[in-house]
Amino acid sequence: MAAFTGSMIPKYSQAQILPYRNPELTPHERAVDLCSRLTLEEKASLMLDDSPAIPRLGIKRWQWWSEALHGVANMGNVTNFPEPIGMAASWNDALVFKVFDAVSTEARAKWNELTAKGGDVTRFHALSVWTPNVNIFRDPRWGRGQETYGEDPYLTGVMGSAVVRGLQGPEDTRYRKLWACAKHYAVHSGPEWSRHTADIENISARDLWETYLPAFKTVVEDAKVREVMCAYQRYDNEPCCSNTRLLQDILRNEWGFKYLVVSDCGAVTDIHANHKVASDAVHSSARATLAGTDVECGFDYAYKSIPEAVHRDLIKESEVDKHVIRLLEGRFDLGEMDDPSLVSWSNIPSSVLESQEHRRLALDMARQTMTLLQNRNAILPLKQGERIAVIGPNADNKPMMWGNYNGTPTTTVTILDGIRRVNRKTVYMQGCDLTDSRIVTPLFSECSFEGRKGFKGTFWNNARRAGKPVTTEYYTQPFSKTTAGNYQFAPGVNLTDFSAQYETVFRPAKSGEVVINVESVSRFDVVVNGEVKVRHATWRTTPTRTPIQVEAGKEYKIEIHFAHMPTYGASIKVNIGTESEIDYADVIRQLKGIDKVVFVGGIAPSLEGEEMPVEIDGFKGGDRTHIELPAVQRNFLKALREAGKRVVFVCCSGSAIAMQPESENCEAILQAWYPGMEGGTAVADVLYGKVCPSGKLPVTFYSSSEQLGDFEDYRMEGRTYRYIRDFKPLFPFGHGLSYTTFDIGEARLSSTVMGKNNVTMEIPVTNTGKRDGAEVVQVYVRNPQDPEGPVMQLRGYSRIDVKAGKTATATIVLTPKSFEWFDIQTNTIRTKAGTYDVLYGNSSRQEALKKVTVTIN
Incomplete structure (x- = not known):
């Protein structure tokens, strides 16, 4: 029986149909009947x-x-x-x-x-x-x-x-x-x-x-x-x-x-x-x-x-x-x-879908996420005509841009793409991996299959690679797939009980050693010209290296047979190329004559996420075991500074990174998060001053892992800006710099007593610089009568645009809920009588906040 089609039933006859099919009734009435x-x-x-x-x-x-x-x-x-x-x-x-x-x-x-x-x-x-x-x-x-x-x-x-x-x-x-x-x-x-x-x-x-x-x-x-x-x-x-x-x-x-x-x-x-x-x-x-x-x-x-x-x-x-x-x-x-x-x-x-309007919205949001943490000696914005180098593992990393729990856009502007669109004099080299001291120079350009560049992936919704495939995909660069976070390997492919075959023909331009790197938590084989080089029946979380000696001009048929294992989730990461240990001195020699380096690093969704099969230094099961920048990147930034380079660090991550050494080794730090399909344009717009940065941290950036407590302890004392009492973080919650300067004036309150009416705060904000910009005025509440409670709690904010030399007013309304506080007598949260400190400024840094008081009767 077909579902009810409302347009087929005249209004006068609706009383004759079953109630659950009658769209004139409420959803609840229809649900009860059905x-x-x-x-x-x-x-x-x-x-x-x-x-x-x-x-x-x-x-x-x-x-x-x-x-x-x-x-x-x-x-x-x-x-x-x-x-x-x-x-x-x-x-x-x-x-x-x-x-x-x-x-x-x-x-x-x-x-x-x-x-x-x-x-x-x-x-x-x-x-x-x-x-x-x-x-x-x-x-x-x-x-x-x-x-x-x-x-x-x-x-x-x-x-x-x-x-x-x-x-x-x-x-x-x-x-x-x-x-x-x-x-x-x-x-x-x-x-x-x-x-x-x-x-x-x-x-x-x-x-x-x-x-x-x-x-x-x-x-x-x-x-x-x-x-x-x-x-x-x-x-x-x-x-x-x-x-x-x-x-x-x-x-x-x-x-x-x-x-x-x-x-x-x-x-x-x-x-x-x-x-x-x-x-x-x-x-x-x-x-x-x-x-x-x-x-x-x-x-x-x-x-x-x-x-x-x-x-x-x-x-x-x-x-x-x-x-x-x-x-x-x-x-x-x-x-x-x-x-x-x-x-x-x-x-x-x-x-x-992916309309111009939506892409513009993605770009607008990406621009506003950019959070400038440090800008020593006003190195930013960069000058458009100057020759710079872009280095780092995230500079040309498309999957990093997409974040986790993501869809796949048809086009993505990487950070390297964005910078090159502004500055054609940009020199690029990857420089290093996210975490590995070895670097693989991909040779996907020398791979093709059935007339198409790269690898072909074929997928079946069974673990035997049997019957008619579900779909096929092609990969023109190193690729990684995971079901962590409930992703499919490809459209229409099961999350469990599936298999895949990745295949290509490799035609090397040079003779020598080439390494096939496969990282997986499922069963896979590596086959070269019909010979099984690697056979795994159990999971691995470290890359499997398959070195092969190749001769220029010859063909090498490479197959990777993959099958989901019921005991574990599924993931695979594939790369093929030449492998070498990072030689910082060699990279620096290649930067002769270049003063400024934009290093695009951090971490990636392939390292942090939902219940992931990652077990390497700093990362465990999707979480992090420490929050320092991976050593290979930390050492790279140190080497660049010692060589006299002026470094702008673009940090991509979904979480706070402890960057105490980086704050010393880099003149500027731009936190770019995982900025989406238009993120490369947004980063370039900020680096080159087309957009004035306005992002503010929604999390505390700690100086080091030593400032953190036990990860499994859910008590809040000592955590986040609300309960940090004994130390100062590197960058506080709410922090974010601009290319202009703002003066936050004295707040005017509609009343200093909260009665039946709300309290309205009007806070003048003057742009004292030479550029138009946006400022975020933040209002915090502190209860002096409760020293065991939060140091302070955010209770309002206003993001306002202010033209250079002008003053605008931030209006923030405080309600009784703004003064909700834990009540030890009722064991719940409620608005409590008392006199509260109302603090306001442009970050949670206490010494920079101004104060007024409001009394709750």
Whole structure:
């Protein structure tokens, strides 16, 4: 039976149709009716993130799992925006809203393409997107911190709300544009390697209410987010996805959340398999359902056993109905079961994908993420005509630009591309690897297959390379693929149970030794001219070197056979070329006559991210074991300085890097994050002064790893600007320089007493330099009566443009919520009476902040 087509039913006859097919009824009314027509087994099947069709009721296959962290993920021909941690550095929530309005437009366009062709809904191709990540980035070692909006609960809540509103569309429309999801609830920020077994039990009620919950509360109450994802770990010895206190008492009862709770992927199975607080899948499904988890994301679904849990009287079918009604409401709210003619979003065309408008938006956002940390001797901006050198492993690194949880754009402007467009006198050499003291000079230009340059990749949705391939791809440069972060190796390829064959014919221009480097955590073989050179049956996290002696002019057929192993995730990294140890002196000799060097380094999403198979110095399982710059880069920068070069360090990363030596060895440091498809233009625009930098740090940059506490300790004392008391970081939260100067004047307050009305602050900002620029005025609140509480907390900000020589006014409104503080008597957070210090300036550096007081009666 086909789903109801509203345009086919005259209005007068709608009373005669089944209620769930009537678009004039509310989503809740329709969901209640449809739920009543389902069998118990059908209800359980709809509680899976990949739920099957139920043809007898016109219910189509449905997916809850799709990603849109900073653009539509796991798809091509989409706009790739900067990583969220970079967007947070813009301190521009209005622009963040525009970005995610564009992202949701592209997601709908992809959906419209699929449904117009009558295609089956597959994972990552849904109207439910699992973003934003509003966890607090409490420790820079966490590999997924790049997905967040920083270390501050207020900034994270504001940015997260902008994301949700951009994705979901206006509340007054008939249908939601998408459903957004706030994750990972709650108290989660690494380590990645222990998340399936960890118990967060040592944090105080103060840390819970002042640090870990506020951003979730904001996106639930203010932005009306439609989904919340429960996290993997335990909180107070109860897994988050079966935690009644988190999911019922706080989320639903206190905050009034009435929409969907979805589990992180495999988290319900973790209840018995890893946390071992339930005996089996049946009991895990009962615990999670009773606590309030509506939909399970999984692989070996525990929720398939819900009918058995009902039959064994562990839960009632009426309890199952509550969850099914909620998820069906969501599907009706998105218009998925109605005729497309009723859904305005169905008119979005494919032409919006990577449109000029969206690319300009990506560039605008990338420019505003650029955070100038240091500019000694005013080395920046560079002069357009001067000869410079660009060196470093991230200068021409496209995948680094894209970040993680990303889609793939058709074109990307690398940092080298951007600089060369401005300065044709640029000399380039890679110089070094991100972490390895050896350097491989790729020879992909000497590889081809079937008339095309590079390697050909062929993929099968089985582990045997059997039957008809799913798809093929070609690679013209060194490539890496991973399923970490739930990426597909190629469109249409499974995350598990798949295989690949990479092949090329290598025709060397010179005789000598060439090395085939393959790094993988799955089974692979390396075959050269039919001879198996390497055969692996177990995983490896270090590169496998296959040296071969080659003769110029001869052909060498190279094959890499790859198969996913069920025990592990899947990843592969392939390079072929000549290998040598870095000779700093030789590089410096090649820089004769060049005074200024732009070194583009840092780290990359291939090193930090979700539960990754990386085990090298400084990195473990997606996290970092220390936050210093990799030694090979640190030594390179030192050598450049000792040679008398003036160095501009462009640092790309999704987390803070301890750069104390680099601050001495480099004259300028520009934090570029993972800046997206237009990031190279944005970097060049700042380096050459076309754009005045305006980014501000959303995280603290520590001087060294010694300033960090135990990574697994979730207590906030000593962490982030809010609780740092005994040391000074290298660059404080909120810090960021400009090419002009600003004077922040004396604040005018509408009142110094908070009564029934809000307090409005008007702060004059004068541009005392010679260039137009933007400044971010930051307002912090401190409670002198509570010395054990936060040093101060961000409670407002205003990003304003000020022309050279002019004065503009930053207006910031303080509400009673601005003075919420932990109350030890009620064990919760509330607005407390007292006199508070209100501090304001352009960073969290206390000695530079000005102060007024406000009294709460």
